Amino acid sequence: MGRVQRQNRPKNVILQKMLTEMKLRGFTNATYKTYLFNTQKFLEWYKKDPEEAELEDIKEYLAELVDDEKSFKSIALIKSAILFLYNEIWGKSYKIKTPKTTKSIPVVLSQKEIKKIIDCEDNHRNKTIICFFYSSGIRLSELINMKWSELDLNEKIAWIREGKGKKHRMVILSNKLISCLKNLMNDGKMPKGYLFPGRISDRIAPRTVEYIVTNAALKAGIKKKVHVHTLRHSFATHLLENGVDIRKIQKLLGHSNLATTQIYTTVSGAQLKEISSPLDNL
Secondary structure, three states: OOOOOOOOOOHHHHHHHHHHHHHHOOOOHHHHHHHHHHHHHHHHHHOOOHHHOOHHHHHHHHHHHHHOOOOHHHHHHHHHHHHHHHHHHOOOOOOOOOOOOOOOOOOOOOHHHHHHHHHHOOOHHHHHHHHHHHHHOOOHHHHHOOEHHHEEOOOOEEEEOOOHHHOOEEEEOOHHHHHHHHHHOEOOEOOOOEOOOOOOOOOOOHHHHHHHHHHHHHHOOOOOOOOHHHHHHHHHHHHHHOOOOHHHHHHHHOOOOHHHHOHHHHHOOHHHHOOOOHHHHO
């Protein structure tokens, strides 16, 4: 007797089940959106009952993406999203090998370039945002969610509550950043709510922050591609060049794995430049 044909489950029900599971596991909002978007694309491509899809069906879909010249990094992410549905939600044990993605070396600014960017920004709030990134090395999402109550200006620290991976950590505040923050206060009193409120919502929008950083770099005449994360990379690299232990940098950045932090050892060239070539010893 043939297999009974099941009625296709509505895609929105499947995606909602995925979303619930990801929330319970503490995934970030960015991961929700990426996984749901890529899974929905696969479900639209497959057209049949999604739970009936076999390993070869998923492989065929990914192979088509290769033909469409999708990067291996993108394909690896799409694969992870689809396999989360099949393995974690529906209990399959699908495994797919895709090419390993090479970690690109991040763009890092010199301290002179950082100073030019800060000096070229006339708006005080925008200048404070740029200084905050370079002073502490925090992520974009962490800056947006930072509240005044999480600052301790006397101790020169700030607390990040539930950063990436739902972890808490401490970051450092420079004297220059503290001066900028005090100028944002009213009559020297610590305000309530988010550090950088938005015009429409209670906190500043990610796109607004990205624009502030990239626009300041353009005004400063920086030729490199500068994004918010460039300031984080520069923060870590400059600490390493100044002799700060890499494990301390790992803590400040909120990296779970030291290997993630060690990419900055390939970026920093300060100590390598001090090595004399053996040719000069002849």
